[in-house]
Each structure stands twice: as structure tokens, then as C-alpha cells.
Amino acid sequence: MTIATTLPDARGRFGTYGGRYVPEVLIPALDELAEAWAELRADAGFRAELARLSETFVGRPTPMTRADRLSARLGYEIWLKREDLAHTGAHKINNALGQALLAKRLGKERIIAETGAGMHGVATATACALLGLPCVVYMGEEDTRRQAPNVSRMELLGAEVVPVTAGSRTLKEAVNEALRDWAASVRTTHYIIGSVVGPHPFPVLVRDLQRVIGDEARPQFSGATGGADPDVVTACVGGGSNAIGMFTAFVGTPGIRLIGVEAGGRGSRLGEHCSSLTQGHPGILHGAMSYLLQDDDGQVARTHSISAGLDYPGVGPEHAYLRDAGLAEYVSASDEDALDGFQALSGSEGIIPALEPAHVIGWLLHRPLEPGTSVLVCLSGRGDKDLDTVRASLRIS
Amino acid sequence: MGRLEDALRARRDSGGHAFVPYVTGGYPGVDAGLLHRLAAAGADAIEIGIPFSDPVMDGGVIQEASAEALRAGVRPGDVLATIREAAIEAPVAVMTYVNPVVRHGISSFLDEAVAAGVAGVIVPDLPVDESSELGRESAARGVDAVLLAAPGTREERMAEIGRRSRGFVYCVATYGVTGARDRVEGTAGVVVAALRPHTDLPLLVGVGIGTPAQAAEVCAFADGAVVGSALMHRIVGGDVEGAIQLASAFRRAIPS
Numbered sequence: 001m002t003i004a005t006t007l008p009d010a011r012g013r014f015g016t017y018g019g020r021y022v023p024e025v026l027i028p029a030l031d032e033l034a035e036a037w038a039e040l041r042a043d044a045g046f047r048a049e050l051a052r053l054s055e056t057f058v059g060r061p062t063p064m065t066r067a068d069r070l071s072a073r074l075g076y077e078i079w080l081k082r083e084d085l086a087h088t089g090a091h092k093i094n095n096a097l098g099q100a101l102l103a104k105r106l107g108k109e110r111i112i113a114e115t116g117a118g119m120h121g122v123a124t125a126t127a128c129a130l131l132g133l134p135c136v137v138y139m140g141e142e143d144t145r146r147q148a149p150n151v152s153r154m155e156l157l158g159a160e161v162v163p164v165t166a167g168s169r170t171l172k173e174a175v176n177e178a179l180r181d182w183a184a185s186v187r188t189t190h191y192i193i194g195s196v197v198g199p200h201p202f203p204v205l206v207r208d209l210q211r212v213i214g215d216e217a218r219p220q221f222s223g224a225t226g227g228a229d230p231d232v233v234t235a236c237v238g239g240g241s242n243a244i245g246m247f248t249a250f251v252g253t254p255g256i257r258l259i260g261v262e263a264g265g266r267g268s269r270l271g272e273h274c275s276s277l278t279q280g281h282p283g284i285l286h287g288a289m290s291y292l293l294q295d296d297d298g299q300v301a302r303t304h305s306i307s308a309g310l311d312y313p314g315v316g317p318e319h320a321y322l323r324d325a326g327l328a329e330y331v332s333a334s335d336e337d338a339l340d341g342f343q344a345l346s347g348s349e350g351i352i353p354a355l356e357p358a359h360v361i362g363w364l365l366h367r368p369l370e371p372g373t374s375v376l377v378c379l380s381g382r383g384d385k386d387l388d389t390v391r392a393s394l395r396i397s
Numbered sequence: 398m399g400r401l402e403d404a405l406r407a408r409r410d411s412g413g414h415a416f417v418p419y420v421t422g423g424y425p426g427v428d429a430g431l432l433h434r435l436a437a438a439g440a441d442a443i444e445i446g447i448p449f450s451d452p453v454m455d456g457g458v459i460q461e462a463s464a465e466a467l468r469a470g471v472r473p474g475d476v477l478a479t480i481r482e483a484a485i486e487a488p489v490a491v492m493t494y495v496n497p498v499v500r501h502g503i504s505s506f507l508d509e510a511v512a513a514g515v516a517g518v519i520v521p522d523l524p525v526d527e528s529s530e531l532g533r534e535s536a537a538r539g540v541d542a543v544l545l546a547a548p549g550t551r552e553e554r555m556a557e558i559g560r561r562s563r564g565f566v567y568c569v570a571t572y573g574v575t576g577a578r579d580r581v582e583g584t585a586g587v588v589v590a591a592l593r594p595h596t597d598l599p600l601l602v603g604v605g606i607g608t609p610a611q612a613a614e615v616c617a618f619a620d621g622a623v624v625g626s627a628l629m630h631r632i633v634g635g636d637v638e639g640a641i642q643l644a645s646a647f648r649r650a651i652p653s
Contacts, residue, residue: 011526021495021522023454025547025569027554166460172451179453184573186549284496285451287522297472298500299450 007321012200012288014321020199022179022287029186034201036106041208046105050098057130058087058097060212064220064376069348074367077374079230081217083242083381084353090381091213091242092123096192098209100127103190110189111135114178116143116171116238117309117356118150119381120194125159127192135159138177142169143308150385168302171238171312175286195239196316199287203316210245213378218249221376232369234259235378236356237330238274238310240319242380251327260319261360263305264332270295274303276315277323277330283314290317306335306393307355307386335393337362342383342390354381355389399541401442401488401517401564405599405621408441413653415441415565415601415621416612418628418644419492421462422446422479423471426637429483434641436485439648443485444519444623447476447493454494454521456576458626462633473497473506477513490517490543490564495527503534510540517541517564525558532561543567546592548584559596566592568602568619576626577607581614589619609643609650616651 012018012034020030040046054060062085067078083091096113103111111133115121121137128135137154141163144151154161166173175193182191196203196210214233221230233250235243237260247258265273273279276291283292285300293301293313305311322328333341341361346352353361357380364375383390398406408415418435420427422445435443448463448471455463473493480489491510498506498520510518518540523531525544535542541564546555548571558566570585571578582605589600602615603623612622624647631640 019527020524021527022524023521023547023569024524024545024550024558025572027524027547028549028551031551166464167450176451176453180456180574183454184571186572281500283500284522286453289499292496294496294500296500298497299467300496 007318008200008204012204014318015324017289017317017320018200018203019289020287021284021289022199023183025183026186026199030199030201032106033205036102037201037205040102040105046101050101053097054212058093059085061216062086064217064224067349070344073348074364075371076364076369078364079221079376080351080379081213081246081376082379083213084351084379088119088123088126089384090119090123090354091210091245092120092194093126094212094245095194095206095209095241096120096123096127099190099192099205100124100131100133103133104131106190108188108190110185111192112138112178112181112189113192114138114171114174114194116174116311117307117385118143118147118154119309121159121161122150122153122157124192125154125157128159129157136181137161138164138174138181140168140170140174141165143171146389147308147385170308172300179286195241196244196318197239197286197288197314203288203318206241207244207248207318210241211248213242213245214247214249217246217376225374228374229253229256230374230376232257232259232373232375234261234360234375236261236310236359236380237277237315237319238263238312238356240316242378244316244318246378247328251322258328260328260330261363262330262332263307263310263359264334264337265304266335271302272304273332274305274310274312275332276313277319278332282320285314288317290315290320306338306389307359309354309356310359331363333359333363337365339390339393340365351379352383353379354383355386356380358383399516399539399564401490401541404441404488405565409599409620414616414651415599416648416651417442417444417601417621417623419444419446419623419625420632421448421459421466421629422476423448423466423469424462424632426632429479431637432479432483432485435644436487438641438644439653440487440644441621442488442490444490444492445476445480447473447491447497449494449497452494454574456574456626458629458633459575462629473501474509477509477515480515481513484514488516489514490519491515492519495520495523498531503530507534507538507540511538515540517543519543519567521545525554525561528561536563545569546588548572548588552591555591556595559592559598562598565599565601566596567623568592568600569604570602570615571605575604577630578605581611585615586618609646612647613650622651
């Protein structure tokens, strides 16, 4: 049914990407994590526990919905994998719950996480409430402002939200601060990183926990269409976890195009967008080699996106590998495209998407594919959190 | 073996202990004159930071100093120019993060560093298993590539770090990032003791050493101390004179 993924290698390399570029103090915990995950990913008891909670708590499998009116309008067959219907409103819970269970198995007493849009923070706070683990979430101060409802949710769930005031006060700085906390607390604390980024084994760990998206969607699609595969599988890419989660079930299958949509922001100059794969250069941030938005001196660039969840200068190393190997394609969609997609899906399908996957819809609105193409979209989250941002943007423009 | 290792071994082999101050390059006041004054205060070597946008190994003081230097437009070449201008006799090691080095190209980064008179490189987010190219290219130029060992580092990695490091081994005193602490953690002694059987290199303790008394304390088991945030705290507060006085106090406290 699915193609076995043989990468990364033992050193956490996807080709030349990935690896472990972290202070020595974190290496023992990464070793411990890699060893534990190598066992637990195949452990029947662990898998059964995760499967039970995925069904009874998260609400998996999530459905797949045919977007009838949008399909008719654009001349495609558009299907939406409904991660917006997973508990807490996004795919993030798949990873957060799996890692929280893993942390318990490791005997860790405390959880830390970073968050951008707040969805990973909410998912982590939720998993921690469920399992009785104390939780601290680092969040850029700018993001605490533009995603205020998620701050309230996390606090209600019992998490401590720590605003980060360094640099651009967004996701990158939140990861920095989580890494600094972890360097000090690593003996007792597990860091639930929110995407397929970071040092080995995080990119493979998060992929393994998110691949449920594509593993469900492929047979759902096939069942709904009389045995076919989609022509195009597409997802938004910030760090890239929903995209990897969707792509893994399809990667390497002849005839299926995998297309990741990055945040094009408000322009093509450095600082105006988050298109690491389409406009960045190989570099190292947060422990892994991947594509990175940076200046000539290797200073990591500021970024901009209307969606806090994509507002990140790097990207998961597996995406860098897939790009270079020609196994996936990457395009970008602007803030304006995302707003168009947000409204189009809301008005024509009765689904208010998060601004992150709204980039995918906005890209499709430009009719970039042949008429008649069947398209499976990962609708990674719901848009309640973005209403203020969208309202403000539409008023200005 | 390069000039950095020569100097630190000489200090150790004469029965003394090394004092290595750190300052953030490009920060206002961190200029050739300051390097001279630190050398005159008795530094065995000087570590100078090339600021990076995302210094995950650094605590608040050095983060702030790095951010301020970058806001002022400081580039890696400016820090090298300061080192070249100072032309001090004590060996100078540059400390930076891996991305600026890789972006520049390891070879050309090292070529420019050598031309400026740099004797060592310290890249805290390049652990031993990722460090072979930097180690090889540094050795080819007579530059000592210093590796870090930390609390929790396993025995076989300690051996590997001891074998592959040059100049000295930077023994991280505590779990966490740079920044002065109230006391010396027991972990500092554990790291040094775990490394000793595996290497003859000087073992210097850094991270968290905030006072001359703490430096003296670690020199009971280590071959020297690296002191950064305590000095930068003074410099960031506008008190360069205070930083120099503190450096002298560290030198007096560390048995030479």
C-alpha cells in the first residue's frame, strides 16, 4: 500500500541534508530519543496505545471531502483531507500526542514546545493535559498578539506560555528559546518540536507520527474514486510537517506529482516572504542542514507571512532532499493568494481553512494545473484563529 | 598543533592555569585596543565572537551583544579586521556558529581567518561527529579547531572529542547556555575527570563562570577557565574599564 521510506540514514541524513548541528549538551538526549524511537515505532503496545487515542481522542481517521463547487469553478477534481477536523483543529495533534506518549515512556517529567500560529502549542498543551504532564510553550511575542485566542486556549489547558521578545519575535526565536531551555533541562524534559525540522531524530520522528495523514488519505481517495490515485497531492509548507505527513504515502509513485506550497508573503525580496525552498540556499538552522533564507554572511533572514504558522526561514531537511531529487515540486503563494483561498473555501464549501492551507487553495485559484486534474489537498487546519488577521487585512486592502 | 595549543600547553606544563576571556566581536567598545588591554591583563588567549543571528548556545548577555552588533551592521570581515589590527601576541580564537562558516565556505573562511592572524576556531553547534571537514581544513592551515565536551557526553564520545579536538577541549561546566551562575556546578569536575584519561590536551572549563573565585575553584581540577558573559555584562553596561578590571581580577585568581 505504501512505499517504505529508507531515509534518513543512521546519521539522520537525507542525502546531504539533515544531520545534527547542536551543542554537545543535547547530543545524549538526541541519542536517547533516536534509540527509544527505533524501538517504539515498531512496539505493538505503543502503537496500540497511540492508535486508541488517535481514534477515541483525536477523532481519526479524519474524513476526506470532495470540494464540489470549487472543483466545478476551477475545472479540477479537488479533494480535501480534513485535518481541520482533528481534535484541536489541525494536524499538529498527531505529532504532539505521539511525542507526549514517547516522553512518558522515556520517563520525562516536563514538556516544552515552541509554537508559531499556536496550533502546535495548543496540541501539545492538550496532549499534556491528557497525560498529566507539565507544559511550557515558547511563543514569539508578535505571535502571541496575532494569535491571542490560542494563547488563551493553551493557558486554559494548563500550559505556561512564555512570550519570546528576541529578534523578529516569531517562530524562529521561539525555537531558539526552546532549545536554550532544553540545553538546561534536558535530563528531565522532553522537547516536542512542532515540525519535521530540528536535529536528528526529530525530522524522522515527526514524519513517522504525521504520515498517518497520507496513509489514511491514499485509500480514502482510491475508495472514493474507484481505485485511482490523485494526479496531484499538495500541501502548504512552513517547516513542512503536514506536507511530509501527506507526501510520505505517495513519494516515488510514478504519475503522481507532489507539490508543496510555500508562503510567498508580500514580495520576492529577502525579508518579505518565507519561501525557503524556492528562494533560499542550503544552510544550517536549528540543528539541521536544509534550505534556508539567509544573507551573504549566513545570518538568518527575517521573514514575513500573513500566516504565523508558515512564518519561518527554514524548512524540514526531507523537503530539501525531495526537492533536489525531483521527487516533489515547490511553488509559492502570496499573502493575497492566501486571503483569496481563505474566502473561496469558506464561501463555496462551508469550510473556513487556516491561513496556512489557504495558501494551497489560493495557488489553485490561479489554475496552475491542466483541466480535469485530480488534486488531493491536505487541509491542515481550521481558520478560527485567523479571523482577526483576515478581517484586518481585508479592511486595509 | 597550532599557536593556540602551544600557548595553553606551555602555561599548563609550567604548572599554571590559563585565563581565556571571551568578547563579542563588533560590539561597541570591542576593538583592537580592548584586545590589547585583555592581553595586558594576562590573558593566555582571547576568544572573540563573530556574531550570529541565532546564537542558541548563548544566554541573554551574549545574545543581546550579538544582536546589537548585527543591528549596527557588523560583518564577519569586520571582526577579522579587528583581530588583524590588534596583532596581539596572545593567540586569538574566533567563536561563531556553523552557518556563517558554511555559508562563507569552510576553506575561504579559514583562509581569511588565518590572514587576520586567527589561531583557533570554536563552533559550538558543530559537534564532533559533524566536525571532520572543519577539523581537516583547520589543521591544514595550522589553526586549532576546538571541540566542546558537555555534562552527559558518553564515554566513547569523550574519547572521540579528546582525540579530535585541537588547542584545548572546551569543557562545558553545566547544563545550559552561556551566562554567569551563582555557583560552580559539580558537573564541571565530572566533565574534566571524564576527559582526562582520553587526552593530553589542556582542559578548560567555560559556561557559567561568573566570578574570579569560581574560576579559582574550577582551576583546582581544570587547566584553565573561559570567561565570557561576566565580562560582556560589564561591556554591554557601558563599563569597559570595569571589564578590564574584572579580567585582571580573574587573572589574579587563576593560578598562573
